[in-house]
Amino acid sequence: MTESMVHTVAVVGTGVIGRSWAQLFARKGCETRLYDRDPEQLAKAVSWIDEDLEHRTVEGEFAADVVAAMRSRISLHDSLHLAVQGADYVQESGPEQLEVKQALYRELDMAAAPAAILASSTSALDMTAIAEGLEGAGRCIVAHPTNPPHVIPVVEILPGKGTTDDVLRQTCTFMKRIGQTPVVLSEYVPGFLLNRMQAALIREAMSLVQRGVADVDAIDAVIRDGLGLRWALMGPFGVGDTNADGGVRDYFTGYRDAYLALMDDLGETPGIDDEFVEHLGVKTDLMQGGAPRAEVLAWRDRMVEKIRRLKAEDPNPGRE
Amino acid sequence: MTESMVHTVAVVGTGVIGRSWAQLFARKGCETRLYDRDPEQLAKAVSWIDEDLEHRTVEGEFAADVVAAMRSRISLHDSLHLAVQGADYVQESGPEQLEVKQALYRELDMAAAPAAILASSTSALDMTAIAEGLEGAGRCIVAHPTNPPHVIPVVEILPGKGTTDDVLRQTCTFMKRIGQTPVVLSEYVPGFLLNRMQAALIREAMSLVQRGVADVDAIDAVIRDGLGLRWALMGPFGVGDTNADGGVRDYFTGYRDAYLALMDDLGETPGIDDEFVEHLGVKTDLMQGGAPRAEVLAWRDRMVEKIRRLKAEDPNPGRE
Numbered sequence: 001m002t003e004s005m006v007h008t009v010a011v012v013g014t015g016v017i018g019r020s021w022a023q024l025f026a027r028k029g030c031e032t033r034l035y036d037r038d039p040e041q042l043a044k045a046v047s048w049i050d051e052d053l054e055h056r057t058v059e060g061e062f063a064a065d066v067v068a069a070m071r072s073r074i075s076l077h078d079s080l081h082l083a084v085q086g087a088d089y090v091q092e093s094g095p096e097q098l099e100v101k102q103a104l105y106r107e108l109d110m111a112a113a114p115a116a117i118l119a120s121s122t123s124a125l126d127m128t129a130i131a132e133g134l135e136g137a138g139r140c141i142v143a144h145p146t147n148p149p150h151v152i153p154v155v156e157i158l159p160g161k162g163t164t165d166d167v168l169r170q171t172c173t174f175m176k177r178i179g180q181t182p183v184v185l186s187e188y189v190p191g192f193l194l195n196r197m198q199a200a201l202i203r204e205a206m207s208l209v210q211r212g213v214a215d216v217d218a219i220d221a222v223i224r225d226g227l228g229l230r231w232a233l234m235g236p237f238g239v240g241d242t243n244a245d246g247g248v249r250d251y252f253t254g255y256r257d258a259y260l261a262l263m264d265d266l267g268e269t270p271g272i273d274d275e276f277v278e279h280l281g282v283k284t285d286l287m288q289g290g291a292p293r294a295e296v297l298a299w300r301d302r303m304v305e306k307i308r309r310l311k312a313e314d315p316n317p318g319r320e
Numbered sequence: 321m322t323e324s325m326v327h328t329v330a331v332v333g334t335g336v337i338g339r340s341w342a343q344l345f346a347r348k349g350c351e352t353r354l355y356d357r358d359p360e361q362l363a364k365a366v367s368w369i370d371e372d373l374e375h376r377t378v379e380g381e382f383a384a385d386v387v388a389a390m391r392s393r394i395s396l397h398d399s400l401h402l403a404v405q406g407a408d409y410v411q412e413s414g415p416e417q418l419e420v421k422q423a424l425y426r427e428l429d430m431a432a433a434p435a436a437i438l439a440s441s442t443s444a445l446d447m448t449a450i451a452e453g454l455e456g457a458g459r460c461i462v463a464h465p466t467n468p469p470h471v472i473p474v475v476e477i478l479p480g481k482g483t484t485d486d487v488l489r490q491t492c493t494f495m496k497r498i499g500q501t502p503v504v505l506s507e508y509v510p511g512f513l514l515n516r517m518q519a520a521l522i523r524e525a526m527s528l529v530q531r532g533v534a535d536v537d538a539i540d541a542v543i544r545d546g547l548g549l550r551w552a553l554m555g556p557f558g559v560g561d562t563n564a565d566g567g568v569r570d571y572f573t574g575y576r577d578a579y580l581a582l583m584d585d586l587g588e589t590p591g592i593d594d595e596f597v598e599h600l601g602v603k604t605d606l607m608q609g610g611a612p613r614a615e616v617l618a619w620r621d622r623m624v625e626k627i628r629r630l631k632a633e634d635p636n637p638g639r640e
Contacts, residue, residue, distance in 0.1 A: 124578070146546045147563065154546030181545040183538045191582045193534055193542045199582040200524035202556045204517050214513055218503045220555025222513045225501040226466045226474030228551030229624045235540025235548070236522045237604045242617045243467065249601040256592050258444070262511045262519040263589040272576050281569040284557045291638030297562045299637050304549045306630050310623060317619050318611030 006117075006174045007031060010087035012080065012108070014045035017121050018093035020148035023049050025091075026070045027150070028178040034076050035083035042076055049074065052150075081111040088113075089174060091143065093121040101130045109136040117167055117174075119143035123195060126188040127160030137162030141171050143182075144192060151301045153181040153308070156192045207267025210276065216283035232307055233316070326437075326494045327351060330407035332400065332428070334365035337441050338413035340468035343369050345411075346390045347470070348498040354396050355403035362396055369394065372470075401431040408433075409494060411463065413441040421450045429456040437487055437494075439463040443515065446508040447480030457482035461491050463502075464512060471621045473501040473628070476512045527587025530596065536603035552627055553636070 008031040011022045018036070022045065025032040036042040053067045062070075077083035084090055090112055094104055101120065108118050118140045120130065131137040142158040149155065155175050159168045168184070175182040185192060191199060205219045230239050237248055244251035252259070270276070288296060328351040331342045338356070342365065345352040356362040373387045382390075397403035404410055410432055414424055421440065428438050438460045440450065451457035462478040469475065475495050479488045488504070495502040505512060511519060525539045550559050557568055564571035572579070590596070608616060 152546055152549055154542055156542070181541050183534065183541045185534050185538070187531075187533055189528070189531070189533050190585050193528060193539060194546050195582060196528065196586065197521050197524050197539075197542065198547055198556070199579055200520045200586050201517050202560075202579065203583045203586070204520035205556050208509070208513060208516065211507075211509070213507055213509050214503065214505050216557045218505070219513060219517075220558050221501050221503045222474055222476070222517065223551045223555035224553055224558070226472055226514050227518055228548060228553070228555070229472055229627055230620065231543045231548030232552035232627060233544055233548070233620055233623050235543035236518070236525050237536045237600060238540050238544070238608065240522075240600075241604050241608055242613065242620055245613075247601065247613060248604040249597050252592060252597045252600060253594075256597075259519055259522065260589060260592060262515060263523045265510050266516065266520050266523070269580060269583040272572060272580060274573075277569055277572045277576075280557060280560075280572060281567065284561050284568040287639065288558065288561055288636075289638035291636075293562065293565075293567060295637045299634070300550065300553055300562055303553050303630060303634065306634075307549055307552060307627055310626050310630070314619070314623065314626075316608075316611075317615045318609035319607065 006088040006170075006177075008033065008087045008089075010035065010084040010090045010112075011093070012036075012083065012090055012104070013093035013095075013121075014042050015093060017145060017147060017149070018091070019045035019048050020150045021091050021093065021121070021145065022074060023052060024150040024178060024180075026073045030073065030178075032074045033083045033087060034074060035078075035080050037080075039078065042078075046074070046076065080107055084108060084112045084116070086113065087116050089117045089119065089171075091119050091121060096122060096124050098125055098129060101125060102132070105130055105134055105140060109134050109140075112136075115139075117141065117171055119171060121145055123192070124190070127158060127163065128188065129160075131160050131162060134162075138164040139167050141167055143171055143175065144194075145180075146194060148301070149180070151304050153179060154194065155180045155182050156185060156194060157182045158185045158188060158192065203269055204266055206270040206272070206276075209280070210270050211267070216280060217287040220287060233311070326408040326490075326497075328353065328407045328409075330355065330404040330410045330432075331413070332356075332403065332410055332424070333413035333415075333441075334362050335413060337465060337467060337469070338411070339365035339368050340470045341411050341413065341441070341465065342394060343372060344470040344498060344500075346393045350393065350409075350498075352394045353403045353407060354394060355398075355400050357400075359398065362398075366394070366396065400427060404428060404432045404436070406433065407436050409437045409439065409491075411439050411441060416442060416444050418445055418449060421445060422452070425450055425454055425460060429454050429460075432456075435459075437461065437491055439491060441465055443512070444510070447478060447483065448508065449480075451480050451482060454482075458484040459487050461487055463491055463495065464514075465500075466514060468621070469500070471624050473499060474514065475500045475502050476505060476514060477502045478505045478508060478512065523589055524586055526590040526592070526596075529600070530590050531587070536600060537607040540607060553631070 009025045010033045011018050012035050014034050014036040022032050056062050057067050120142050123144050127140050127142045131140040141163050144156040146152040146154045172182040240251040241248040329345045330353045331338050332355050334354050334356040342352050376382050377387050440462050443464050447460050447462045451460040461483050464476040466472040466474045492502040560571040561568040
């Protein structure tokens with residue numbers, strides 16, 4: 001397989017993640033073949049894609065003929081074998097159970113063309129285990145998106161022990177071509193990078209609520225009107241680099257002792273019992289103000305796309 | 321003191337934080353009186369304010385006469401007593417040493433009008449300790465901004481044991497009036513909310529780098545093109561509420577075991593020795609691409625203001 005050869009993509013499993021991938025692939029010009037073993041799921045995915053594209057047309061993001069072209073690139077298949085035939089890249093978003101995935105990859109490895117990449121959306125499993133004993137283990141890789149991938153660009157890329165360097169490189173190239181940000185992990189850790197850092201922040205957030213230091217809305221305000229405004233632009237190392245005159249070295253030397261003391265003082269893993277979850281529910285309902293959840297979700301996705309456009313128009317002067 | 325009575329503000333200590341406060345107060349219509357015991361610091365603060373306002377005029381954010389009006393509200397004083405005379409609110413941003421602050425608050429308590437609020441920008445100290453034994457302890461409060469306050473709106477508000485409810489309420493009212501987001505802590509914890517959550521995320525980020533799972537740029541990409549895009553809009557509880565069909569209850573029930581396992585698996589406090597700091601420095605330099613730091617900083621602040629405008633124009637449908 002040579003550069004930029006991915007033209008036809010198969011989306012296997014069309015739940016919330018799979019359908020979002022499908023929309024992204026079709027938007028970026030790929031022939032997109034959809035399969036789900038549950039025909040109802042497949043029908044729901046197509047309705048969602050149609051609604052979303054319709055909405056983007058109404059909003060003026062795409063002209064009607066552009067949307068028609070995107071839509072024409074999407075085809076539905078009621079057989080896994082037919083769906084992956086001719087695909088250069090398979091994005092699998094099936095159930096998160098090792099045995100189910102292993103069986104699925106045996107099927108995929110037989111059905112897909114020998115040069116096709118088999119990528120999994122798994123957020124939890126190790127490709128080394130999924131592809132164990134598989135003849136085509138070299139072409140299997142984890143490409144874990146952030147929900148939803150048609151809105152949020154980060155994709156965590158994790159090769160298994162058998163994955164070839166070429167497949168790793170091609171997967172990253174393809175992801176960049178469709179506007180995603182591939183991020184490579186060199187070894188498997190539970191939760192990968194994103195969910196680990198999210199869990200670290202949530203652990204402290206929950207601990208502060210349980211200790212009674214601050215309530216749900218205060219915690220969230222500190223993120224949405226504080227840390228999150230910087231983190232939408234730079235990660236913790238980039239932020240540190242701009243937070244001291246001498247850059248990141250100066251920052252982590254000057255605040256070394258303060259950070260070490262604070263890190264040692266952070267809360268332990270809190271209990272998350274039903275009573276606490278209900279407390280979070282009541283306070284979050286108050287904070288969110290009772291708008292229908294779908295409306296808040298649509299707002300979030302719309303706003304993320306607007307922030308991405310701001311960044312595309314006015315990129316970090318160092319990196320772009 | 322009744323609602324909205326803050327008209328004249330004294331800024332005591334005009335380093336990076338104090339000068340940013342001064343610009344914000346003047347922009348929002350307050351008579352702003354500046355004092356620093358180091359005359360050079362005071363001169364530097366005024367130059368910075370002039371440059372920043374000049375830049376905003378060139379960029380078309382403010383007309384020249386508006387900027388002239390803002391500038392005319394700023395006055396410089398070479399005596400603490402004269403600076404705080406007639407001030408309704410004092411924002412102190414002096415050195416972070418308890419004895420220094422205690423001495424300063426004794427002076428402030430004598431010099432300021434009896435109804436004036438004395439607020440500290442401290443990120444580390446407890447107002448209970450600063451104001452101990454002070455006659456006016458009831459009017460002393462922590463108002464810890466996020467750097468820089470003229471760009472980032474969150475202000476952590478922490479009353480001391482002696483602080484009156486009225487002073488707490490008035491401080492929050494004033495902060496809201498000038499466009500900040502006051503967030504109230506009910507008790508002192510080291511690092512308050514923001515630096516604790518930041519330390520929690522950085523602890524895991526450093527641990528992942530030290531374990532060799534991913535490098536600086538990968539970690540930062542996960543934040544700036546992933547988690548940070550959502551966190552610019554909602555905190556962890558709001559995000560959880562939109563990440564499951566049944567909302568935050570559904571989210572933290574469905575993922576309870578996954579989160580608990582992940583939280584228990586997070587890294588311990590890493591060592592931050594000079595060698596590691598240098599590694600971060602080398603990798604961060606590569607990531608930031610060699611643009612002058614001042615340019616990246618200006619980009620960050622400009623972009624944060626753009627994101628805030630997006631949010632003001634199209635607010636969360638539940639909360640606004």
